[in-house]
Amino acid sequence: MSNPVPLLAARDLVKRHGRTEALRGASVELDAGEILAVTGASGSGKSTLLHCLAGIVRPDAGSVSYAGERLDSLPERRLSELRRTEFGVVFQFGQLIPELTALDNVALPLMLSGATRKDAHVRAGEWLERFGVRGQEDLRPGEMSGGQAQRTSLARALVTDPKVVFADEPTGALDSLAGEQVMTALIHTARDQGTAVLLITHDAQVAAYADREVRLTDGLVAQTGVAA
Numbered sequence: 272m273s274n275p276v277p278l279l280a281a282r283d284l285v286k287r288h289g290r291t292e293a294l295r296g297a298s299v300e301l302d303a304g305e306i307l308a309v310t311g312a313s314g315s316g317k318s319t320l321l322h323c324l325a326g327i328v329r330p331d332a333g334s335v336s337y338a339g340e341r342l343d344s345l346p347e348r349r350l351s352e353l354r355r356t357e358f359g360v361v362f363q364f365g366q367l368i369p370e371l372t373a374l375d376n377v378a379l380p381l382m383l384s385g386a387t388r389k390d391a392h393v394r395a396g397e398w399l400e401r402f403g404v405r406g407q408e409d410l411r412p413g414e415m416s417g418g419q420a421q422r423t424s425l426a427r428a429l430v431t432d433p434k435v436v437f438a439d440e441p442t443g444a445l446d447s448l449a450g451e452q453v454m455t456a457l458i459h460t461a462r463d464q465g466t467a468v469l470l471i472t473h474d475a476q477v478a479a480y481a482d483r484e485v486r487l488t489d490g491l492v493a494q495t496g497v498a499a
Contacts, residue, residue, distance in 0.1 A: 276339070278303040278467055279324060279435060284333035286319050293319040294330065295490035301435070306461060306468040308481035316490040317471045318439055324469060325358055325437045326350040338434070355383055359428030359466075361457075363440035367412040367424060373399060374408035377427045384431065398426035402456050418449030425457055429466070436461060439471045454480050 277300035286294040293316045301307050301324075311317050322328045323335055326342045335342040337357075342350065354360065367376045377398055378391035386394070399405055402422040412420050421441060428436055438457065442450030458480050461468045470481055478484050486493050 275302070277301060278305075278338060279469070280336045281320070281324055281330075282334045282336075284320065284323055284330045284335070286316075286323060286328065286330050288319075292490055294323070294333075296333070297487065297490060297492050298333075299324075299485050299492060301467050301469055303434070303467055304465045305483065306458065306470060306481045308470045308472055308478035308484045309487060310472055310475075310478050310484055311487035311493075313473065315487040317473075317487055319490075320487065321437050321439050321469060321471050325360055325435075326353060327360075355380055356431055357434045359431065359433040359436040361421075361424050361428045361436065361438040361441045363443040367420060367427070369412050372409050372411055373404060373415065373419075373423045376412070376423060377430050380427060380431050395426070395430060398430045399423065401460070402426045403452070416449070417445050418452060421445060421449070421453050422456060425453065425460075429460055429464070432464065433466060435467045435469065437469050437471075440473070441470070442472075442474065442477055450477070 279301040281297060281299050284294045284297045285292065297316065297320055299320065309317050309320060323330045329343050371379065374392055374395050377395035381391035381394060382388060396408060399408060402425055404419055404422050404426065407415065407419055415423065441457065442453055445453060454477060457468065470477065472478050
């Protein structure tokens with residue numbers, strides 16, 4: 272029996288930033304429902320890999336495929352649609368819109384996809400409650416703690432029931448307790464929904480939440496294996 276086709280696959284990715292090669296032929300696969308940790312030192316190409324896999328930037332060479340589609344050759348309109356409906360992205364500092372309340376930040380992806388404001392707010396409120404931020408709906412990002420802001424970011428990333436969540440150092444700006452709470456919430460939700468997670472981290476404790484680990488060194492996959 273042949274192996275199932277991975278949900279997301281990168282082959283021989285090359286990405287340059289000026290004269291610097293951030294990726295030098297990296298290949299990685301992510302299966303549906305899998306939690307994959309991509310680890311490596313600062314500057315190893317981890318975030319660049321995530322940006323290529325999520326269709327945020329295009330590689331200079333190589334290919335990225337998602338559910339049978341070549342992301343690296345899709346028009347920007349289709350990429351934007353995927354990021355709005357099937358991909359969720361969480362960054363280290365959340366990147367919430369500072370002028371919007373927590374409720375509106377989480378509701379925004381739904382409204383961009385055509386939901387009414389009322390329906391989007393109802394669903395956003397449910398997700399804020401799920402991530403333990405109920406009662407903070409009217410707070411703006413500058414009024415939240417780091418943990419509250421990051422849990423709000425998780426709610427926003429997952430509110431559309433995406434197939435893949437891309438998490439770039441999601442606990443990097445948090446203390447150990449808040450970081451543990453964020454990771455527990457992310458992993459439990461992903462398991463419940465069957466959502467695949469690509470987790471970028473330099474922290475071995477965070478990587479231990481994953482099913483499998485890929486280590487990048489100088490833009491290349493240097494090591495793969497089951498997470499500890």
